[in-house]
Amino acid sequence: MYQTNTLDCSISHNLPRTNLLLEFLEDCHTRNFSPRTVQAYKSCLKYFLSRHPIEPTPMDLKSFLVHLRDEKGYSPSTVENYFASLSSFYDFLEWEGVTKNIVPQFRKRYIRYYKEQRHEERQLISLEQMKDLIDSADWIGYKAIFTFFAKTGIRRQELIDLDMQDLNLSQNYAVLKPHAKRSNRIIFFDSECSQILEDWITWRQNQKPKIRDKALFLGPHGSRIYRDTIYYATTDHAQRLGFHNPTGNLNEKFTPHCFRHFFTTWMRRAGCPRSIIQELRGDSRKEAIDIYDHITQTELKESYLRYIPKLNIKL
Known part of the structure; x- marks a missing residue:
């Protein structure tokens, strides 16, 4: 005992x-x-x-x-x-x-x-399942969050910490807040994601009374979204579509971290070089060859746009 x-x-x-x-x-x-x-x-x-x-x-x-x-x-x-x-x-x-x-x-x-x-793999969903998940969102806020996760592979806390001023829609990138686990703070997104973000911002601007919170992503309460809100929104939508079992094993669940798994795997399957994926994920560079292999932001963005999967989301 x-x-x-x-x-x-x-x-x-x-x-x-x-x-x-x-x-x-x-x-x-x-x-x-x-x-x-x-x-x-x-x-x-x-x-x-x-x-x-x-x-x-x-x-x-x-x-x-x-x-x-x-x-x-x-x-x-x-x-x-x-x-x-x-x-x-x-x-x-x-x-x-x-x-x-x-x-x-x-x-x-x-x-x-x-x-x-007791190691278990996280669940990997298909491109079609990801499209269905995003399309199933009954609120533009959740649709924007799901799309941003899928297109960037960022962590949940990194998404929560984003402010409106961190987003550059004209150049399709955002700058993340400093984080102990993060190396590269600049993340890119494609035109598909950009359109949904524009719809989300338009929705925000049309609300009365006017939303004054500086956070980029809000919860239904109208202020910066909570970790648990993201978790339950993700699992609830995934469960409705049949690929989240709340009492199942890890590989039967779809949680917010699965978006990062989705991004990494499908970028790799599309042929994106490992070093580019590492940089996009913000992983620490440990090997000497990684440290001295300087990747410019232009090269990173071009590679991202070349390999990021299109989901044909309903706009």
């Missing part, structure tokens, strides 16, 4: 009485982590530190893994998120000279194996 050892989450009797968790979260802000990431770290770490000393042993980590996996029944991705939070926290403490970070070795031995044993 999972044993708890309730202590103040920010101190240990062997360490200075300073709020190390708050110091870590402040460090995350300094490193420009997104508010959502910082909040996730805070939640995971408070849960762990309320049950274990601030200097955990391998046995503490093992019992925590069993608790999350077997008693809580969390998915592999959720378990990994907890241990990723722990690793970041103890990496900070090691940097500050407080204690050694033993989490990476533990993750290599236990978490990687656990994830591999």
Whole structure:
């Protein structure tokens, strides 16, 4: 049975009485982590530190893994998120000279194996299914969101953070807000997507009273759209079309992240070079050949327009 050892989450009797968790979260802000990431770290770490000393042993980590996996029944991705939070926290403490970070070795031995044993592919829908999904949207706001996701492959939080001023409709591109996971911030879209965005902006401008929120994408409430609103709008429309099973396996569900999977896979199948896809996705460049392979914005846009699939959406 999972044993708890309730202590103040920010101190240990062997360490200075300073709020190390708050110091870590402040460090995350300094490193420009997104508010959502910082909040996730805070939640995971408070849960762990309320049950274990601030200097955990391998046995503490093992019992925590069993608790999350077997008693809580969390998915592999959720378990990994907890241990990723722990690793970041103890990496900070090691940097500050407080204690050694033993989490990476533990993750290599236990978490990687656990994830591999339960790995599932996300669902990939066809071009025709994507067209049906977008056409099924009964509100121009959702239609614009689905189209923008499919045509750019951006993450949900990146879409939420976009403001009206970040969009350049005359040149068919947008500039994303800075994000810890993002390298290239300029994203392109084609004329098909541009037309739907124009329809969306026209709808906004015709609303009374006038919409003054600076966010590009709004929810039905008239202000910046929420993460959950996007999730439920996506899964609800996909479920109506028969390719989202809310109680099924990962490959039977269609969630907002599946748009990114769709974009990446269909660009690759169209023949788009891997380096171009990486740049469009904003992936970090790790190999030397990637770092020194300079791709101009003109080359990137031309390649994007050459390979992005046309969906023949109803306008």
